[in-house]
Amino acid sequence: MMYGILLVMHLLAAIAFIGTLFFEVFIWHAARRPLAQDAREAADQSIAKRSRHVLHGVVLVLYCAGIGLAWQHRGALSQPLSNSFGLLLSLKILLALSIIGHYLLLAYWLTQGRLSPGWACWLRRSILGHMVLIVVLAKAMFYWQF
Structure with missing residues (x-):
């Protein structure tokens, strides 16, 4: 039963995380262009503040549930090259x-005052790409046998 709860928590947190990034990359980035500079900056700051507030909890649930799920599959992870499930799970991890490395880089750039809008956009796109690959690997773990 605990596995099922962890699985649902992990899935819902992943949906929230990916949905937020999808909104930022594909919707907000284009929708903000026609706004006046002052309005754009105010909206950017407001969305970024709210996004950080929500995503901190979402990411905590996502990673904690992920660790709990990975623990359940520690046998497959101990020899990831012996089966496709363990290999795909290892790639997902x-x-x-x-x-996490992206977020550490983001935090470093923020503290150094080196985060430009271009780099922020690149980071969001890269994280979204990573998340999409993780979702594909998650599906593949249960259907691809090689």
Whole structure:
């Protein structure tokens, strides 16, 4: 039963995380262009503040549930090259760790005052790409056998 709860929590947090990034990359980025500079900056700051507030909790649930799920499959992870499930799960974990790396880079650039709008956009797109690959790997873990 605990596995099922972790799975649902992980899935819902992933949906929230990907949905937020999808909104930022594909909807907000284009919708903000016709706004006046002052309005654009105010809206950007407001959305960024709210997004950070919500995503901190979402990411905490996502990673904690993911760790709990990975623990359930520690046997497959102990020998990831012996079966496709373990290999795909290992790749999924590496991508998730890469996303953490992106956020550490973001935090570093913010503290150094080096985060330009271009780099912020690149980071959001890269994280979204990582998340899409993780979703594909998650589906593949249960259907691809090689």
